Amino acid sequence: MYNIITLRGALAWSRHLDKNIALYEDRPADLFVGHHWPTWGKGNIARMLVEQRDMYAFMHGQTERLMDERKTGIKIAEMLQLLPALDSAWHLQGDYGLISHNIKAIYQRYMT
DSSP: OOOGGGGTOHHHHHHHHHHHHHHHTTSOSEEOOTTSOOEESHHHHHHHHHHHHHHHHHHHHHHHHHHHTTOOHHHHHHHOOOOHHHHTOGGGSSSSSOHHHHHHHHHHHHHO
């Protein structure tokens, strides 16, 4: 999980991943990215990219929903957890970025 405040938003990152999935879905056999282990095999790469896209889209959408309910960024960060299917993916575990930090970054993007 990346620290999205430096990426300028979870929604933008989700959209970029979606474009890359469509653009490169039949090409790569190996994927090397910063702050991450290499991934080999088209099926593994596709699954990883789809899960990452879905995670950032989920964080963004749920943060917006809870903001509409007038929750604060800190409260949203305390409440929100990834869906079980995403939470169990090894590559989505917090290391370089944490879900709570990213929720606060999404909140900050809209509220400051």
